Amino acid sequence: MKRIIALVLSLALVVGLGFGIQVKPAKADDTVDSWYITVTPKMKSIRLDWEKCNHCKKIVIYRADITKKYKKYGESFKLSKKKFKKIYTLSGKSTSFLNTTVKKKRCYAYYADFYLKVDGKYVKEFTSYSSFKDWGYVGFEKPVVVESSNDNYATSEKQIFFRADYGKGVKPKKFFIYRKGPNDKKYKKIKLKATSNSDDYDFLYCDTNVETNKYYKYKVRGYLKKGKKKYYTKYSKVVKLQAKSKPYEE
Numbered sequence: 001m002k003r004i005i006a007l008v009l010s011l012a013l014v015v016g017l018g019f020g021i022q023v024k025p026a027k028a029d030d031t032v033d034s035w036y037i038t039v040t041p042k043m044k045s046i047r048l049d050w051e052k053c054n055h056c057k058k059i060v061i062y063r064a065d066i067t068k069k070y071k072k073y074g075e076s077f078k079l080s081k082k083k084f085k086k087i088y089t090l091s092g093k094s095t096s097f098l099n100t101t102v103k104k105k106r107c108y109a110y111y112a113d114f115y116l117k118v119d120g121k122y123v124k125e126f127t128s129y130s131s132f133k134d135w136g137y138v139g140f141e142k143p144v145v146v147e148s149s150n151d152n153y154a155t156s157e158k159q160i161f162f163r164a165d166y167g168k169g170v171k172p173k174k175f176f177i178y179r180k181g182p183n184d185k186k187y188k189k190i191k192l193k194a195t196s197n198s199d200d201y202d203f204l205y206c207d208t209n210v211e212t213n214k215y216y217k218y219k220v221r222g223y224l225k226k227g228k229k230k231y232y233t234k235y236s237k238v239v240k241l242q243a244k245s246k247p248y249e250e
Contacts (some may be wrong), residue, residue, distance in 0.1 A: 033204040035114050035126035041136035043231060049098045050109055050128070056092030058115040058122055063087045063099065063108055066135060070107045070168075079109060079133055088169050102138050107168065109135035140233040141167035143175065143220050147241050148204060158212045160241050164220045172222030172233060175203055180217040181210075187219065210243035216239075 024098035037050040048061065062084040067076045090097060092115070102108060111134060122146035128134060148161040164175045174194070178187040194203040210216055217240050 029172050032124055032127050034130065035112070035128050037110065037112055037128045037134055039110055039134045039136040041138060041168065043139050043170055043226065044102075044104065045098055045100045046102055046108060046110075046138060048099065048134075048138045050095060052095050052110065053092060053114050053126065055116055056114045056125065057117040058092050059090040059094055060086060060113045060115070061088045061097055061099075062091065062111050062113070064110075065106060066108045066133070070137075071150045075168075081129065084109070084111065102109075104139045105137075107135060107137045112119070117177050135168065137167060137169035139169055140222060140224075140231065141169035142234045143167070143172075143222055143236040145218055145220055145236045145239045147178070147239070158208060158209055158210050158243050160207045160216060160218075161204070162207075162218060162239070162241060162245050163202040164222075164236070166222055166233070170224065170231075173224045175220045175222050177204075177205065178219050178221075178235075179207070182214050182216070187217070212243050215240055215242050 035050060035053065037048050040047040040049070053059070064079065064083040064085070066079060066083075069079070085124070087101070088097065099108070099110075101112070111127065111129040113129075115122040116125045144165045146163050146165060148163045150230070156250050164177075166172055177190050177192050179190050180187045190207070190209075192205045192207055193204055207216070207218075217238050219238045220236045224231045
């Protein structure tokens with residue numbers, strides 16, 4: 001198939017030149033199949049995993065530090081391939097890579113190229129590079145609390161739904177939740193069970209011990225234990241949310 005594509009492109013180039021039209025040849029990656037990697041952030045490193053490539057002889061890992069772009073644009077930004085640098089070459093039998101040469105509280109994007117060996121030469125067969133960024137944040141990110149509405153989990157006519165978002169960093173085991181009611185002088189730690197603990201970077205909570213139409217302030221702090229060591233995120237910014245009656249159902 002690749003030879004056919006190359007032949008068609010060559011003919012197009014010849015025909016184009018004959019009519020005075022400039023035709024750009026295809027980039028090397030245009031005929032390279034995709035291979036997927038997963039990025040898992042840790043407290044002091046980032047781990048990459050992928051399915052075994054049975055015929056591959058060499059795997060090359062590339063990395064880009066995207067901390068500044070992430071802080072400025074969040075998750076919505078373009079990333080040129082020129083920003084990546086080769087950091088490691090692995091055996092084709094490898095299925096994972098632990099990147100320990102990273103700095104805490106920085107964000108990194110990755111991709112990998114997978115090579116076969118043909119007639120004594122390495123030929124790129126697969127790549128994980130795409131416009132979608134495979135990336136992670138070293139350590140904990142500061143959590144963010146946002147209001148959420150999910151009637152499927154409603155257990156009372158009075159409730160406040162909110163999400164604790166832990167971003168692209170390490171996933172906490174749980175969140176400690178602090179609330180300040182309309183008559184409270186200081187924040188109190190309350191126990192709420194997460195109704196959702198997905199892999200989509202957030203936990204969903206429903207506070208039913210509230211009064212309808214009253215405003216409450218919340219902040220959270222993530223927690224994780226690794227061996228004997230305990231880790232805590234920073235406190236989130238305070239959010240002010242209003243208790244609302246459950247919509248009437250016929």
